[in-house]
Amino acid sequence: MIDASTETPQFTPEAVEAYFTRTSGDYVFARWGRPVAPVVFGVKEDSLAVIKGAIEAAVVIAGAEIAETDPELGSNLMMFFFSDWNELLDVPNMGDMIPDLEARVATLIDRNAHQYRAFRFDDDGAIKACFTFVRMGGAMDDVPADVIALSQAAQALLLWSDKVFTQESPLALTEAGAVIRPDVANVLRASYDPILPAAARDASHALRLYARLIAG
Known part of the structure; x- marks a missing residue:
């Protein structure tokens, strides 16, 4: 709410x-200890610009920096939209990003969760990457894309x-x-x-x- x-x-x-x-x-x-370089998966083209715009707005509010790419990771704020947590098990290399992926997915299903974030940190403890997962369906389908993105970006910063x-x-x-x-x-x-x-x-x-x- x-x-x-x-x-x-x-x-x-x-x-x-x-x-x-x-x-x-x-x-x-x-x-974040570096500029945020976002990428969004699982949305239609017409929603992509809206979501990226909301992410950029949150970054500006924080006074953080945004970039097209991260020299180490390419993209470091990855936002995934999907309808079933089990879809994560089929994404190539997802297990490299989320340790104990199968157990994590089972926990998220058990909790009927709609969101999950996993952070990675640099040697100084600053955020260097954030993987954000949003499970759509039910009431979430009625929430505008920019509202979901703004909420997730605020929590990822x-x-x-x-x-x-x-x-x-x-x-x-x-x-x-x-x-x-x-x-x-x-x-x-x-x-x-x-x-x-x-x-x-x-x-x-x-x-x-x-x-x-x-x-x-």
């Missing part, structure tokens, strides 16, 4: 820390907590349509401040984020 609230959020240090605190209790932050978007979308509704929620957009911008490290495992990092958020 998309959050209807577009009010300017009031941040606290604890709230900022929660964006990156995992179920395990560990604080784990990472942003940072290593968010595994809890933060389980109950609510990173998007909000406006008269003009769906946009990235103000709090999420602000955290994205602050996270890409070049003064901050691209990766952090100490919760004191959240205080540095908080300082930038309240400074506006």
Whole structure:
């Protein structure tokens, strides 16, 4: 469900820390350490430009960089659309991208999941690749392509907590349509401040984020 609230959020240090605190209790932050080079699979030509446009919009909001290609990987933000998780088992080399692919697919089917992301990191802990999978069908077929892409891009630009978007979308509704929620957009911008490290495992990092958020 998309959050209807577009009010300017009031941040606290604890709230900022929660964006990156995992179920395990560990604080784990990472942003992209290189330009994002997206590619989209499984959609019709008329949807491709819409989806790529939504991805580019999210990248611009964050203040990250976008590129046509990645010199190491070619494309480093891969977004796959399909109707059945079992389709992943037939994709060549998918097992190289997703370890224990068969077990992962079985888990996603059991959970009736509609989305899954797998990240890869460089030697400094920054994101170097993200594989995003979206299973269509049911209510998902009624969601506009740009809304799905904007939501997925927002979630791919940072290593968010595994809890933060389980109950609510990173998007909000406006008269003009769906946009990235103000709090999420602000955290994205602050996270890409070049003064901050691209990766952090100490919760004191959240205080540095908080300082930038309240400074506006």
